[in-house]
Amino acid sequence: MLIEEAIEFYKEQLKSSFESLTEKESEVQKMEQKQKESISGVQEESHNLQSLITSQFAELHQILTEKEQRLLGGVREEEEKIVKTMEKNLQEIQENLNSIQVELSKLREQANHKDGVIFLKIKCPVLLVSCVLAVIFIDIPNAFPLIRCLYNNIHFLSG
Template sequence: MASREQEESLSEDLICSICLDFFTDPVSLECGHNFCRSCITQCWEKEINSCPECRQEFPEKNLRANRILVNLSEKARKLKLNGKEKESKLHCEEHQEELKLFCETDKKLICLICRDSRKHKSHNFLPMVEAVEIYKDGVKSSFDSLTEKKSTVLEMEQQQKQKISQIRKQSVSLQSHITSEFTKMHQILTEKEQRFIRDLREEEEKILKPMEENLCEIQENLNSIQEKLSKLENQLEQKDGVRFLKEEASRKRR
C-alpha cells in the first residue's frame, strides 16, 4: 500500500501543472518550479512572464533545461504504458485466470475454473468472442432503433419549428394589418369630425347672422329711445313755463 502511494506521489512530481501530463522537454524557472518548455512558452505568450504556480514575475524569459526530469519523465511514461498493457488483459479476481467465458445466467465474465465451480452449476456459458457478437447484435439493434427514433424526433422538431415560425409570421402580418386598419379608421373619423365641425359653424353663422342684425336694429332703436327719454327728462326739469311750452310746441311739430 505504501509502495502504491509512493508511486502515485512520484508520478505527481513528474507531471506538468499546465498540461497535466508527464514532462516533455522540461525546463526550470528561477523560482524552482518546472514545466514543459512548450507549455510555459505558450502561457507567456498570453500573459506576463510569471510562474503559473507561485505567480512570481520575471523580467526576462530564462528557461533552464532540467536533464534529470527528462530521464525520470520518460521512464514514468514507459511504466505507465506497460501498466496499461497489463491492465488490458482481464483476469479473474478469484482465480487470477484469464477471463474466457461469459455466463449468460449471471451476465458476467468468468474463467474456466469458475465454470466448473458450484457457484455456476447448471448455468449457460458462451465463449467470449461469441458472446461479444451476440450482444453486439443486440446493441446494434438498439442503436438502429434509436437512430430511427432520433430521425423521427428530428423531423418532428423541424415541423414544430416551421409551425412556430409560421405562427410568428402570421402574428406579425396580423399586427401590421390591425395597425393599418386602425390608421384608416382614425383618418376617417378625423375627416368626419372636421366636416361636422365645419357644418356646425356654417349652421351657426346662418342662424346667428339675422339674429345679430336684429340685435343691431334693437340696439339702434334703444339708443333712439334713450335719446328721446333724455330730451323729455330735460324738458321736465325745465322750470321756466314759457320756455317749456315753446319746446313742447316745437317737439309736437317735429
C-alpha cells in the same frame, strides 16, 4: 468461443438498439422541423395580422379625421349663422335703445324747461289724446269736461 458469442450477441443487441435509436432520432428531428415550421408559420401569421390591424386602424383614423373635420366645419357654419342673426338682433336692440335714450333726453329737457307755457304747448296734445282714449276705451264718466278744458287750453296756447 463463448466470449466471442457473447460479444457477438451484445453487438447485435447494440446494433438493434442503435438502429432503434437512430429511427427515433430521425422521427424526433422530423418533429423538431415540423415544430419549427409551425412556429415560423404562427409568427408569419401574427406579423401579417399585426400589419392588417395597423392598416385598418390607419384607415379608421383617416375616416374619423375626415368626419371630425366635417362636423367641426358644420358647427362653425352653424355658429356663424346664429351669431350673424344674433348680431343683427343686437343692432336692432341697440338702435331701439338709442331711440329710447333720445326720447328720454327730450323728455328730460321738456321737464326741466322753465317756461310753463312752452311746457304746456308740448304736453297738452299728449294729455288730450290720452283722455280721449280713456273715454273711448274705459268710458270714464264725466271725462268730457276735462277733455273740453284741455282742448280750450291747447287752442289758447297754440293761438
